[in-house]
Amino acid sequence: MSRVDVANVTKKFGHATALDDVSITFEDGGFFALLGPSGSGKTTLLRTIAGFYFPESGTIRIGEQNVEKVPVEKRDIGMMFQNYALFPNMTVADNVGFGLRVRKVPAAEEKRRIAEALELVQLGHLADRRPSQLSGGQRQRVALARAIVTNPRVLLLDEPLSALDKTLRVDMQIELKRIQREIGITTIFVTHDQEEALTLSDRIGILKDGRIVQAGPPREVYDRPVDAFAAGFLGEANWLPEAALPGLALPGAAAGRRFATRPEMLSISAQAPGEGRNAVKGRLLQRVFAGAMATCLVDVAGTQWKLVARDRDIPELPGGGEVWLSWDPSDTLAVPA
Template sequence: MSSVEIHNVTKTFGKARALDDVNITFENGGFFALLGPSGSGKTTLLRTIAGFSFPDNGTIRIGERNVERVPVEKRDIGMMFQSYALFPNMTVADNVGFGLRVRKVEASEEKRRIAEALDLVQLGDKGGRMPHQLSGGQRQRVALARAIVTNPKVLLLDEPLSALDKTLRVDMQIELKRIQREIGITTIFVTHDQEEALTLSDRIGILRDGRIVQAGAPREVYDRPNSAFAADFLGEANWLPETSLDQLALPGPIAGHRFAVRPEALSLNVERPASGNALPARLDQRVFAGAMATCLVTVEGQPWKLIARDRDLPDLSSDAQVWVSWDSADTMAVPQEAA
């Protein structure tokens, strides 16, 4: 297993700069998510690490080796695509072992490693089946087994769970994290799903316009965003009205900052609480979603969102006058110059 180091990498397509002087390190054995809107450069960065595309400038190091001009087949990486890309005319075992045959691994060793990979993804009894005989989740596991059977230094995943329904996707998140921890491989995955990034990764990198705008542990990036873009993109942010800032307990000086609070940090009250931060609001809508509920409220003309357990919310109709409150420690101070 190896770390991956990206130094001053730039990539352009015509006049469009897909990667703009990117610098980032993916630590050995870590699980790293690349997150960003469409066109932010996350897939281009993954493909550049893989070797499907060469950078215009900069270096890419996998372990002790510079690979920015090395073709994909010589980079010792495992790649799992969104479409799975299984060969329909091959059995599960033959699909998994394809990379081993290309590398001319001895037959006995190939058989052993295929069996180990299938056992790891809990498909040890499915080696003789054809891809069309499997469920979507099982095909996803086959693609993962094929990506790891060659013992690559780095595993690259391009939105690996997006084709699955919500329930199966959650199950596969758990399985993917278990497998990554078990084999200890450096893993970099692209996703547009914020919850997936928070659930799976050790570290998150948020991209915008070809640049890494923030990178860090999931809780660090979520609780301490360094820009309004990061605050709004990873989760949701309710921005405090500037006219009310002098009434509230804030985590820093007002100058040079904007302040926000996450929807799940808020409480809805009929009367103003005796302590903590609070602002008057109008309840616009309450959306029931089982154990949890979402309340849409208006605070000084601004739309806010509040998420809480349904049973903890007062029984109020729309247009009711309420108070939204939160602990002062849950207020995020976001640098204004980086917004």
């Protein structure tokens, strides 16, 4: 278990800059999500930490060791791949034991540690199966057991859950979190699924165009995005049009700022709300019922706003009619344009 320090790392592929002067620290034992759209450099950052790529400049430290010139074989990391990358020619036990055999661990200890790792992911009974005989979720657990069996200094996950269907994904998220806590390993994981990032991690880093836009605890990033991209990428943002700004109470107002609200901060009504709340007028486009929750799409001066609330909290509203959206002024997001 070690902390990972990435400092001023730049990585280029030909003329394209994949990582542009990236500095970020991954605390010991933390669960860190790297979040960004495709092409943002999140996978490149992960693979650079893993040692598949060597940066053009900058330093990477795992624990006390500078590793930016150490190849992946010697970095002592555990990695899980998007498609699990299990060896089809080996049994589950041999897959898990691969890293141990490479390290020439004595046979008895190898056997014990394979059993332990499989027990941790609750697959002890499938040790003799082939990967082709396993379900998606089971493969995923084997891949996880294989990645942690060598007690690596850091665990790297490359979109580990994206190949699973939704129900299984939620189960695996809980499972992954439990195992990570249990062994306390520094974990860095790449995802484009913001919900997954929020659920799993205790810190999030948002990337865009090879740069870290913002890094911090999920709640902080969600509540106080540093710019429009972060606000729009993690969670959804309803942007206030220029024309609607006069008359609203906007904390943090300054020149060149844009303002937004989160869909769940809004309430909707047919009449103008009382004093002390910010309100904008709009036209109800659609109301989508989804069981416990409902979503309303409202046209506010030409921009489409979204509201999410408990269905029972939304009053009966005439479709296509005028509505008011209101929110507490302190819930306003203010970001540099």
